[in-house]
Amino acid sequence: MMDFKNAVELLALCRGGNLSISQVMRRREIELGEISGIEADEKMRRALEIMKNSAQKPIENPTRSMGGLIGGEAQKLAAHWQNGRGVCGPVLSKAMTYAMAVLETNASMGLIVAAPTAGSAGIVPGLLLALMEEYDLPENRVIDALYNAGAVGYLAMRNATVAGAVGGCQAEVGVASAMAASAAVELLGGTPEECLGAAGTVLMNMLGLVCDPVGGLVEYPCQNRNAAGVANALIAVEMALAGIRQLIPLDEMMAAMYAVGKKIPAELRETALGGCAATPSACAACKACS
Amino acid sequence: MSFISVFNVLGPNMIGPSSSHTAGAAVIAYLAQKMITGPLKRVEFTLYGSFAKTYRGHGTDRALLGGIMGFHTDDIRIRDSFAIAKEEGIEFRFVENHVEDEVHPNTVDIRMENTGNQTMAIRGESLGGGKVRISRINGVEVDFSGEYSAVIVIHRDKPGVVAHITRCLSERGINIAFMRLFRENKGHTAYSIVESDGTLPEDVAASIRENANVHDVMVVGL
Numbered sequence: 012m013m014d015f016k017n018a019v020e021l022l023a024l025c026r027g028g029n030l031s032i033s034q035v036m037r038r039r040e041i042e043l044g045e046i047s048g049i050e051a052d053e054k055m056r057r058a059l060e061i062m063k064n065s066a067q068k069p070i071e072n073p074t075r076s077m078g079g080l081i082g083g084e085a086q087k088l089a090a091h092w093q094n095g096r097g098v099c100g101p102v103l104s105k106a107m108t109y110a111m112a113v114l115e116t117n118a119s120m121g122l123i124v125a126a127p128t129a130g131s132a133g134i135v136p137g138l139l140l141a142l143m144e145e146y147d148l149p150e151n152r153v154i155d156a157l158y159n160a161g162a163v164g165y166l167a168m169r170n171a172t173v174a175g176a177v178g179g180c181q182a183e184v185g186v187a188s189a190m191a192a193s194a195a196v197e198l199l200g201g202t203p204e205e206c207l208g209a210a211g212t213v214l215m216n217m218l219g220l221v222c223d224p225v226g227g228l229v230e231y232p233c234q235n236r237n238a239a240g241v242a243n244a245l246i247a248v249e250m251a252l253a254g255i256r257q258l259i260p261l262d263e264m265m266a267a268m269y270a271v272g273k274k275i276p277a278e279l280r281e282t283a284l285g286g287c288a289a290t291p292s293a294c295a296a297c298k299a300c301s
Numbered sequence: 302m303s304f305i306s307v308f309n310v311l312g313p314n315m316i317g318p319s320s321s322h323t324a325g326a327a328v329i330a331y332l333a334q335k336m337i338t339g340p341l342k343r344v345e346f347t348l349y350g351s352f353a354k355t356y357r358g359h360g361t362d363r364a365l366l367g368g369i370m371g372f373h374t375d376d377i378r379i380r381d382s383f384a385i386a387k388e389e390g391i392e393f394r395f396v397e398n399h400v401e402d403e404v405h406p407n408t409v410d411i412r413m414e415n416t417g418n419q420t421m422a423i424r425g426e427s428l429g430g431g432k433v434r435i436s437r438i439n440g441v442e443v444d445f446s447g448e449y450s451a452v453i454v455i456h457r458d459k460p461g462v463v464a465h466i467t468r469c470l471s472e473r474g475i476n477i478a479f480m481r482l483f484r485e486n487k488g489h490t491a492y493s494i495v496e497s498d499g500t501l502p503e504d505v506a507a508s509i510r511e512n513a514n515v516h517d518v519m520v521v522g523l
Contacts, residue, residue, distance in 0.1 A: 036307055037307075039307075040306060040307045040308075043304050043306075044304065044306050044307075044308075051307075054308055055307075055311070057314070058308075058311050058312065058314065061314055061375075076318075077318060077357070077358050077359070077360055078358035116317065117317030117318045118317060118318045119317070119318075120316050120317055120318065120323070120360050120363070120379065120380045121316065121317060121377075121380075122314065122315070122316055122317075122375055122377055123314075123315060123316075123317050124311055124312060124313075124314050124315075125311075125312055125313055125314075125315060125320050125324075125430070125431070126310070126311050127310050127311070127430075128320060128430070129315065129317050129318055129319055129320045129323075129324070130318075130319070132317075135311070157307075157311055158307060160310075160311065161307035161308075161310045161311050162307075164310035164311070165305050165307065165309075165310050168305050168309070168310060169305055173430075174429050174430070176429065190310075226355070226358060227351065227354065227355040227358070228318065228355065228358040228359065229317070229318040229319050229359070230318070230358075
């Protein structure tokens with residue numbers, strides 16, 4: 012049976028069958044989800060289409076969010092780097108723009124794919140769409156990469172948490188970034204070990220990040236953190252592809268993230284009682300927007 | 302442990318901004334409207350906890366109203382559900398309850414009335430990630446998720462009713478995943494909820510209704 016409980020078992024399946032992570036995850040879906048490969052790929056293609064639309068629309072047509080805290084950031088970023096003034100380089104400039112765009116779509120009641128959550132929905136599409144365009148990759152490869160991202164997200168859902176209310180922002184944006192990093196490594200020709208190494212690196216570098224949404228809304232700082240998430244993912248991808256090996260494997264990082272998450276005080280787990288949400292400026296903005 | 306699909310990780314496809322406050326709200330209301338024969342005339346939503354505090358910024362109100370009109374979580378019409386409900390002549394009202402704190406933080410009570418003056422009251426809880434739980438029907442504590450196709454039977458708490466229900470299902474080759482009976486008091490009204498692996502044919506309701514102790518049957522699924 013093509014199933015796995017942790018990263019060690021996933022890597023064993025990859026090695027045993029000479030398979031990529033995306034191939035293992037796709038076969039698992041077919042076997043345990045009881046659907047055909049064609050149906051699964053069709054659903055994934057639909058997810059990719061929604062991701063593309065949600066990343067594009069705010070660049071052309073900015074919309075103010077429901078809570079009024081964000082809107083227009085993606086268009087500003089796009090104008091900035093399209094004028095040749097970008098400092099991050101083409102992949103990251105594009106990726107952060109798309110990531111912020113998806114969060115704008117989300118906050119203005121547009122259609123998105125939770126990846127793994129709505130508040131972290133910008134990171135996986137942001138990075139993968141930027142790579143697809145900059146490296147001129149065919150869509151089928153990106154669909155494969157989404158299965159890879161799904162494998163890492165599944166491990167987090169199974170063995171830790173992806174809920175900000177349980178584990179803080181590290182569980183949402185952190186996991187989304189780990190998913191994006193692993194998928195990007197596969198997309199760029201890395202091995203399964205390198206994929207999961209990159210995922211672990213991201214969790215390490217985002218460990219302890221709190222969930223402190225202003226006004227309790229999925230707007231601010233969530234949108235900024237999605238941009239930070241793609242940057243963290245990209246750093247980890249670069250390290251993994253350069254052959255840097257991490258001391259701590261993904262399963263252990265996942266357990267550490269979960270343990271840290273449970274120690275984060277309730278004020279900093281989506282309750283809007285601490286962190287950014289409790290600053291005077293945030294409180295003043297909430298009065299203005301409600 | 303239940304199966305976590307890749308589409309539970311990359312999904313749901315949903316109208317933002319929040320899987321718990323928007324998508325989950327739409328799912329609860331969608332399930333609720335399946336429990337009353339339409340068309341609806343009036344609906345009242347009572348919001349508790351975090352729902353009551355943040356529903357405007359999360360579009361919880363639009364999602365609930367959209368769900369009540371049968372919109373799924375990825376239906377872009379959710380954004381315009383107020384205008385659509387007005388066009389369809391559905392009266393709607395949102396009530397904030399900030400007093401009750403012995404409830405799940407994302408709880409809503411939905412009171413529906415159809416054009417035939419039938420009423421139905423549902424309590425739903427949004428558990429996160431778009432997952433929900435229906436925890437009350439007409440004041441009786443129940444428990445079902447809507448993830449499976451379910452048949453809900455309102456009946457008198459008398460011997461033989463449950464056997465009748467299972468017979469109706471087995472005659473159609475329906476495999477039962479879960480079956481539970483909820484009741485207020487012995488011998489009074491009971492709610493039997495049967496969740497099945499496959500989809501439930503609509504005609505199963507008619508045959509279950511043939512028993513004299515059965516008041517009503519609803520087939521509910523996403």
